[in-house]
Amino acid sequence: MKKLKTTVVLSLIGFCLFPAVIAAQEQSSESTYDRTSLPIREPERQIYTELDARNAKAPARWAVTAPKGAPNIVVVLIDDMGFGASSRFGGPINMPVLEKLGNDGISYNRFHTTALCSPTRTALLTGYNHHSNNASSIMETATAFPGATGVRPQTITPMAEVLRQNGFSTAAFGKYHETPPWEISISGPLDRWPTHSGFDKFYGFIGGETNQWSPIIYDGTTLMETPKDPNYHFTTDMTNQAINWMRFQQALTPDKPFFVYFATGAAHAPHHAPKEYIDKYKGKFDQGWDKVRAETLERQKKLGIVPQNAQLAPKPQDIKEWEKLSADEKKMFARQMETYAGFGEHTDHEIGRLYAAIEDLGIADNTVFIYIVGDNGASAEGTMNGVFNEYTYFNGVTETIQDMLKHYDEWGGPNTYPHYAAGWAVAMDAPFAYTKQVASDFGGTRNGMVIHWPKGIKGKGEIRSQFTHVTDIAPTVYEITKIPAPKSVNGIKQDPIEGTSMVYSFNDSPAKEKHTVQYFEMFGNRAMYKDGWYARTIHRAGWSNKPIRSLQDDIWELYNSNEDFSLSNNVAAKNPEKLKELQTLFMSEAEKYHVLPIDDRLLERTNAKLVNRPDLMGERTSVTYGEGMKGMQTDVFINTKNTSYTITAKVDVAANSNGVIVCQGGKFGGFSFYIKAGKPIFTYNFLGLQSFNIASAQALKPGKHTIVYDFKYDGGGLGKGGTGTLTVDGTKAGEGRIDKTEFAIFSVDDLADVGTDDGTPVTNYGGSAHFNGKLDKVTIETKK
Structure with missing residues (x-):
C-alpha cells in the first residue's frame, strides 16, 4: 500500500512538472507567421519512425504570440455624451480623469462618430463604415436591405477576433448592442455575441440601455442575477469586473498583451447616479441651457479646443428660450441636468479606478488608453420636457412638469427611469446645433477623444485637429500592435479596411490629415465631407419622429468646416459647383458602402414584419x-x-x-x-x-x-x-x-x-x- 501511495505521489509530481517542461520547450515562430490569413496556420506535424520516445527529440512547441513589444490596448467608450459636456472639452461636467489623461496625452477635437450607438460601436470594433457592417441604425430597426440587415457580413472580422488570433487576451465590459435582437436567446446563433466576436471575456448587457441600479447582466452568454446590494451601481460593478480580469490575466500571463473594450452604459438614459454625485451640482445649472451653452464655448476657446473665431451655431427653433420658461420648468429642468452631470462625473471616477489599476500593475507606460467621450452626440430623445420614465415617450404618453416634480427628490435614483429635456442635449453638444441621430450635424457626430500612451506619444496636453472618424480606431490599433488587417479569415476573403490609422498624427501635430473623405447618414440625415468642405441636409431632428420634408425635397447646405468650426455659415449660394460636387460624391459613396436605398422611417422600422426583419415569433399565436x-x-x-x-x-x-x-x-x-x-x-x-x-x-x-x-x-x-x-x-x-x-x-x-x-x-x-x-x-x- 505504501508503494502504491509513493507511485501516486510521483505521478502527481510528474504531472505538475509537465507544464514547466512544455514551457521550457516552447518556441515562438513569430518571424514565420503569416498574420494576413487567419487563423494563423500551424506548421505541418513531424512524422517519427522511432518506437521509443526516450530515443527521440520532441520539436519545440508551436504557439502564436503577439508581436514583440506590442502594447496593451484599452478603448473606453462613453455613451450619449456630446462634444461640449466634459470639462476637458470645455463642458460643465467635472471629469478630472479625462483631464489628467488629456494633459499627459493628446486630445482630438475633430473626431467623429455615426450619430447613433450600434452603428458607432460596430464601426469602432471593425474599422469599417456602419453600413458596410449592415448596421445602418440600431439592431432593433434592421431591415431586409443590404447595409441594414443588422448581421455583420463574413467579409468583415471584428478587431477583437483579429487581436485574439494574434496572441492577445481580449475582454469586453459594459454595453455591447451589436447582437441582433432575434439572436438573443438560447436558440442563437451566438455568432454575433461578444464571446463569439473575438472577446474571451464579456461582462455586461446586450441591449441598448440598462437600469444602472438593477441591470440585466450576461457573463459570456449566461444570464446573471443582479447582485442584491443596496449600494449597487452597474458602472462600479463593471469596473470591478474589468480590474479583476486584468489583474488575473497579468498574474498568469504578464508577457501577453491584452485588449479591453470598456463601454459604459453611462451616460445613456436612464440617468442613474449616486446621490452624492448629483448633489455636487446642486444649483449649478439654474442659469439654464442657453447660458451654459455660451459659457461652454468661452471655456472651449480658452482651452484651445475650438478656434478663437468659432461661433455658437444657431439654436434650433424648437428649443425654448430658458428665460421664457416657468419657475417650475426651470426647477425641474435644472434637476435633470444636475443628475446627468453627476452621472457623467461618477463614470469618469470609475474610469479613473480602471486606469489606477493599470498603473498599479506597472504597465501604464506601454498601455494605449483611448478615451472616447461619447458614441454620438448628447441625446434629445427626452424631447422638450424630459421624462420621469423613458418608456412613457415610447408609448405616446405625455408627462407634465407637475408629474415630474413629484419625483424631484428621487430623480436619478432607483425609483426613476429618467431622461433630460432636449435643450440640455443641444447645450451638451456646444458649439453645434443638433444632437444624437442627426448625422448631418457635428452635434450628432463630433465627440471628444483623448489618447494616452507614454511609450509612444511624446506630446503632453496637445490638441490634434486632423479630421478623424470612429472607423480609424481599428487601423490605428493594427499599426500600433504591428498586426495587419487580415486579407483572409477562415478561408473567406476580407474587404479592405475602410478606416485610416491615426498614428501619423501622434507625434506630428501639424501633420496633414489622411482621412479626407467621409460620408454620414442616419435615418435620412446625411452629409458628405471632403478636404474640409461639408455638404449636408437636416432631414429630421433628434427629438422628432417625423422628417421635416421628403428625401427628394431635402434642402442641402454647404460649409467650409476648416474656417467654420461649428457649421454656422451656410455658403451654398456662393459655391453651387462645390455643393453639386459633394452631392454627387455622396451618392457615389452611398452606393459603394451600401447606404442606398435610404430608409428614413423611424417607428415603422421597429415593426419586424413591416420591414421584413427576422422575428422569432413570426405569425405564431x-x-x-x-x-x-x-x-x-x-x-x-x-x-x-x-x-x-x-x-x-x-x-x-x-x-x-x-x-x-x-x-x-x-x-x-x-x-x-x-x-x-x-x-x-x-x-x-x-x-x-x-x-x-x-x-x-x-x-x-x-x-x-x-x-x-x-x-x-x-x-x-x-x-x-x-x-x-x-x-x-x-x-x-x-x-x-x-x-x-x-x-x-x-x-x-x-x-x-x-x-x-x-x-x-x-x-x-x-x-x-x-x-x-x-x-x-x-x-x-x-x-x-
Missing part, C-alpha cells in the same frame, strides 16, 4: 413556456399588446404558496401573473404610473391546479383597455378592468421571465419572486 425560461427579449417573447390573450398555467402548490408564474417588464411598465399568500393575482403596471390588480378571493388548496388569466381587449385602436378574468380549475375566481395598456414596449432591459421576476419587479410580491411550487408549463395564446 400560441407558445408554451416552462420554468427556468427567463431573460426573454421582446423579439423572442410572444406579443400580447393590443390584442386579447389567455395565459394558462399548470401548477402544483403547497399551502400559502408564492411566486411569479410569468411576467414581462418591470417597475416602469409590465405585467405579472403570480401567486401571493396562495392567491392567484394578475397585475398590469402601466408605465409605473398606475397599477391594475385582478385577484382571486380564495387561496389555492395544496395540490395541482390549472390557473387561467383571460384578457378581452376592447379594440378600437392601440393601447386600449380591456377586461381580465381569473379562473381556477375552470371556476371563475376574479375579474376586473384594465383601463389602458402600453401599445409599444414595456422595457428593453426588464425582460420576460417564467417562474421568477429578474431585474426590477413589476409589483410588490411581499417576498421572493421565485415560484416556490412546481410549475409544469405556461401557455400564452393570443387572439387576433
Whole structure:
C-alpha cells in the first residue's frame, strides 16, 4: 500500500512538472507567421519512425504570440455624451480623469462618430463604415436591405477576433448592442455575441440601455442575477469586473498583451447616479441651457479646443428660450441636468479606478488608453420636457412638469427611469446645433477623444485637429500592435479596411490629415465631407419622429468646416459647383458602402414584419413556456399588446404558496401573473404610473391546479383597455378592468421571465419572486 501511495505521489509530481517542461520547450515562430490569413496556420506535424520516445527529440512547441513589444490596448467608450459636456472639452461636467489623461496625452477635437450607438460601436470594433457592417441604425430597426440587415457580413472580422488570433487576451465590459435582437436567446446563433466576436471575456448587457441600479447582466452568454446590494451601481460593478480580469490575466500571463473594450452604459438614459454625485451640482445649472451653452464655448476657446473665431451655431427653433420658461420648468429642468452631470462625473471616477489599476500593475507606460467621450452626440430623445420614465415617450404618453416634480427628490435614483429635456442635449453638444441621430450635424457626430500612451506619444496636453472618424480606431490599433488587417479569415476573403490609422498624427501635430473623405447618414440625415468642405441636409431632428420634408425635397447646405468650426455659415449660394460636387460624391459613396436605398422611417422600422426583419415569433399565436425560461427579449417573447390573450398555467402548490408564474417588464411598465399568500393575482403596471390588480378571493388548496388569466381587449385602436378574468380549475375566481395598456414596449432591459421576476419587479410580491411550487408549463395564446 505504501508503494502504491509513493507511485501516486510521483505521478502527481510528474504531472505538475509537465507544464514547466512544455514551457521550457516552447518556441515562438513569430518571424514565420503569416498574420494576413487567419487563423494563423500551424506548421505541418513531424512524422517519427522511432518506437521509443526516450530515443527521440520532441520539436519545440508551436504557439502564436503577439508581436514583440506590442502594447496593451484599452478603448473606453462613453455613451450619449456630446462634444461640449466634459470639462476637458470645455463642458460643465467635472471629469478630472479625462483631464489628467488629456494633459499627459493628446486630445482630438475633430473626431467623429455615426450619430447613433450600434452603428458607432460596430464601426469602432471593425474599422469599417456602419453600413458596410449592415448596421445602418440600431439592431432593433434592421431591415431586409443590404447595409441594414443588422448581421455583420463574413467579409468583415471584428478587431477583437483579429487581436485574439494574434496572441492577445481580449475582454469586453459594459454595453455591447451589436447582437441582433432575434439572436438573443438560447436558440442563437451566438455568432454575433461578444464571446463569439473575438472577446474571451464579456461582462455586461446586450441591449441598448440598462437600469444602472438593477441591470440585466450576461457573463459570456449566461444570464446573471443582479447582485442584491443596496449600494449597487452597474458602472462600479463593471469596473470591478474589468480590474479583476486584468489583474488575473497579468498574474498568469504578464508577457501577453491584452485588449479591453470598456463601454459604459453611462451616460445613456436612464440617468442613474449616486446621490452624492448629483448633489455636487446642486444649483449649478439654474442659469439654464442657453447660458451654459455660451459659457461652454468661452471655456472651449480658452482651452484651445475650438478656434478663437468659432461661433455658437444657431439654436434650433424648437428649443425654448430658458428665460421664457416657468419657475417650475426651470426647477425641474435644472434637476435633470444636475443628475446627468453627476452621472457623467461618477463614470469618469470609475474610469479613473480602471486606469489606477493599470498603473498599479506597472504597465501604464506601454498601455494605449483611448478615451472616447461619447458614441454620438448628447441625446434629445427626452424631447422638450424630459421624462420621469423613458418608456412613457415610447408609448405616446405625455408627462407634465407637475408629474415630474413629484419625483424631484428621487430623480436619478432607483425609483426613476429618467431622461433630460432636449435643450440640455443641444447645450451638451456646444458649439453645434443638433444632437444624437442627426448625422448631418457635428452635434450628432463630433465627440471628444483623448489618447494616452507614454511609450509612444511624446506630446503632453496637445490638441490634434486632423479630421478623424470612429472607423480609424481599428487601423490605428493594427499599426500600433504591428498586426495587419487580415486579407483572409477562415478561408473567406476580407474587404479592405475602410478606416485610416491615426498614428501619423501622434507625434506630428501639424501633420496633414489622411482621412479626407467621409460620408454620414442616419435615418435620412446625411452629409458628405471632403478636404474640409461639408455638404449636408437636416432631414429630421433628434427629438422628432417625423422628417421635416421628403428625401427628394431635402434642402442641402454647404460649409467650409476648416474656417467654420461649428457649421454656422451656410455658403451654398456662393459655391453651387462645390455643393453639386459633394452631392454627387455622396451618392457615389452611398452606393459603394451600401447606404442606398435610404430608409428614413423611424417607428415603422421597429415593426419586424413591416420591414421584413427576422422575428422569432413570426405569425405564431400560441407558445408554451416552462420554468427556468427567463431573460426573454421582446423579439423572442410572444406579443400580447393590443390584442386579447389567455395565459394558462399548470401548477402544483403547497399551502400559502408564492411566486411569479410569468411576467414581462418591470417597475416602469409590465405585467405579472403570480401567486401571493396562495392567491392567484394578475397585475398590469402601466408605465409605473398606475397599477391594475385582478385577484382571486380564495387561496389555492395544496395540490395541482390549472390557473387561467383571460384578457378581452376592447379594440378600437392601440393601447386600449380591456377586461381580465381569473379562473381556477375552470371556476371563475376574479375579474376586473384594465383601463389602458402600453401599445409599444414595456422595457428593453426588464425582460420576460417564467417562474421568477429578474431585474426590477413589476409589483410588490411581499417576498421572493421565485415560484416556490412546481410549475409544469405556461401557455400564452393570443387572439387576433
